[in-house]
Amino acid sequence: QVQVVESGGGSVQTGGSLRLSCTASGDTYDNKWMGWFRQAPGKEREGVAVMFTGVAGVGREYHAASVKGRFTISQDNAKNTVYLQMNNLKPDDTAMYYCAATSTLLGSPFNPTQYDYWGQGTQVTVSS
Helix, strand or coil, X not given: CEEXXXXXXXXXXXXXXXEEEEEEEECCCCCCEEEEEEECXXXXXXXXXXXXXXXXXXXXXXXXXXXXXXXXXXXXXXHCEEEEEECCCCHHHCEEEEEEEECCCCCCCCCHHHCCEECCCEEEEEEC
């Protein structure tokens, strides 16, 4: 079993920044996919940014078009932690943000059904 815990959410004004952290513990492994999804009220869960946390810090990153250039996913492999740096936040970014992890990804990295382990979520609220 793998446990995933997020932190770092909060409330900011438009144009502000936040950094989310996600740490995996338990039966962790070096090569896995970890990423961030978000879900706003009344909307489906959508992928935000995902990366492959390979050995020696070599990873592959994917960012959704809606956040590209504003959000950046990164990792500290030694700590089994991934981060989501969110800059130039907009009200449309308001949502519950979830961290997810899986060892095998066969299709779209943004398909939430492919992820086995999920955190409880952290709220991000952006006011205009």
